[in-house]
Structure formats: C-alpha cells, structure tokens
Amino acid sequence: MSEQLTLYLHTLSPYSQKAELALIEANAPYTGYQVDVFNKPEWFVSKVNPVGKVPTVAYGGPSVNPDEPSAASSKITESNVILEFLADLYPNSGLLPKDPVSRSKVRLFLDANSKSIEEPLYAFLGGAGSYENVLKGIEVIQGFLEEDADFAVGVHYTIADASISPHIARLRVITETDAGRFPAGMGIKLGEELKGPKFAKFTKYADRVLQRASFKQTFDQEGVATFFKAFYARAQ
Structure with a gap:
C-alpha cells in the first residue's frame, strides 16, 4: 500500500x-x-x-x-x-521515460518551458513583456517537437506534457479574450500569428494535449478567463 x-x-x-x-x-x-x-x-x-x-x-x-x-x-x-x-x-x-536519452530530453523540455514559455507569457500578461517574446518562446518549444510524435517527447505522455499544457491553455485564454495588461488588441494579434503556418506544428501539439481527458478534468477555462479579466485589468 x-x-x-x-x-x-x-x-x-x-x-x-x-x-x-x-x-x-x-x-x-x-x-x-x-x-x-x-x-x-x-x-x-x-x-x-x-x-x-x-x-x-x-x-x-x-x-x-x-x-x-x-x-x-x-x-x-x-x-x-x-x-x-x-x-x-x-x-x-510512463511519466518519465526509462531510457536515459529520452529522460534527458524531458528534463531539457522542462527547462525550456520555464524559460521560453512561462517567463515571457506571464510577463506579457502582466504588461511587462512583448508578444514578440512570447512568439520567440513558442518557436523554441516548437523546435523540440518531432514531426510525427504525439507528445513532447516521443509517443507517450510524460511530465514534459504536464508541465506545458496548463500554460498553453492560458495562452489560448489570452488570445481568445484579449485579457491582460498589454495594449488592447495585442492578445488577439498574438492569436492570429499563431494560426499561421509557421506555428502549425505547435498548434497541432497544443490541440492534442488540451483535448486529453486529464486536462479537461483539471482546467476551469471560465474561471481562468474571469480571473485574468479582473486581476490583470487594464488601467482606464
């Protein structure tokens, strides 16, 4: 037990x-x-x-x-x-692969997520960062994704996917609602950029992990959107 x-x-x-x-x-x-x-x-x-x-x-x-x-x-x-x-x-x-190479890839992905997604995304949300830096971070993450792999590292869900999917979901809240302290319209603009072919691999990956049952069970989209609109309200 x-x-x-x-x-x-x-x-x-x-x-x-x-x-x-x-x-x-x-x-x-x-x-x-x-x-x-x-x-x-x-x-x-x-x-x-x-x-x-x-x-x-x-x-x-x-x-x-x-x-x-x-x-x-x-x-x-x-x-x-x-x-x-x-x-x-x-x-x-299967949260962490057994072979050393794949394990190292997961750990590198965790580090890249912290530096390339979390930091620029929440700086942008708080009005202290640019949407260009968010896009640069997404490019970094996209570089980790293999063309035919279902998940961040290989064909199995790992802690790499668990680490990034909550932030991808909040990125989508920002691009769909324009909620944040950045200039009005920049969230929508960011979303339009992400719809282009340049980020197709990232978008495909995002769609997959956000549809997972475990993700749907743990994400309160309406609650996050309401919180962002209130806590990160723009100065009038």
Whole structure:
C-alpha cells in the first residue's frame, strides 16, 4: 500500500494543474486540498510551506485532515520538482521515460518551458513583456517537437506534457479574450500569428494535449478567463 499523498493546490494555478495532471495520468490515489492563496491560512505557512506557495505535496506520515498536517510527512515544493517526484514514485506510469536519452530530453523540455514559455507569457500578461517574446518562446518549444510524435517527447505522455499544457491553455485564454495588461488588441494579434503556418506544428501539439481527458478534468477555462479579466485589468 502506498503512502498517503496530499496535494495542496489552487484551481486557477497553472503550477497546481501540472501536479494534478501527473497524478491523474499516473492513476495515483491522492487527497486534493484547495488553499486560498489570497488569504493563506496560518497553518499552511507554518506547517506545510513557509513560502506559502502552491502546489505543495505532503507525502507519508499518518492519514490526517489536510488542514491538520502532520510533521511526520515529507513536504515537496516547486511544481517541476513535484513532477519528477511523482514520476519517480510511479515509475510504471510512463511519466518519465526509462531510457536515459529520452529522460534527458524531458528534463531539457522542462527547462525550456520555464524559460521560453512561462517567463515571457506571464510577463506579457502582466504588461511587462512583448508578444514578440512570447512568439520567440513558442518557436523554441516548437523546435523540440518531432514531426510525427504525439507528445513532447516521443509517443507517450510524460511530465514534459504536464508541465506545458496548463500554460498553453492560458495562452489560448489570452488570445481568445484579449485579457491582460498589454495594449488592447495585442492578445488577439498574438492569436492570429499563431494560426499561421509557421506555428502549425505547435498548434497541432497544443490541440492534442488540451483535448486529453486529464486536462479537461483539471482546467476551469471560465474561471481562468474571469480571473485574468479582473486581476490583470487594464488601467482606464
């Protein structure tokens, strides 16, 4: 019997969604607990994650109520670290390939996603970055995608796909709603650029991972769109 695993998360967090995707793809038993990241409970900071960030995994120790965490459980933080932890915890899930070359490709993809997608995308959303930098990042990621491969690395879903798909979905929210602190219309313009043949391989990949059952189960599109429109509202 496996150790208990509690995932502290927030529904609208793309980083929380990464961990949820990996758990669902691994068919792993876990307890999910929603944390109010805008009004963090004192016990979460003092007993789970002193930085107060989600996702955080509490693994092992006795089975307790999530809001009464045990000091005996191991606390795992940072979404990419959690992804590798889950892949190691469930080695037969295919979340991390067994051969060293493919494993290294997954890790390189994780790094590229952080630098080329996450950083420029959320800088653009917050009005501090350009849509050109978002496109450059997508070009980098597209360079990792093999022509006939179903997923980021080879023909099996891995933590590489779990790492990027939440951000691709939020990219689409931006391009469909124009929500963000960037100049009005730039989100739509970004979307039009992505519809061109230059990004056809990326678009095909995005369509595939966003249609996956695990993704649909963990993504609240309406909630994300509403949050973006409110939190990243343009100054009037």
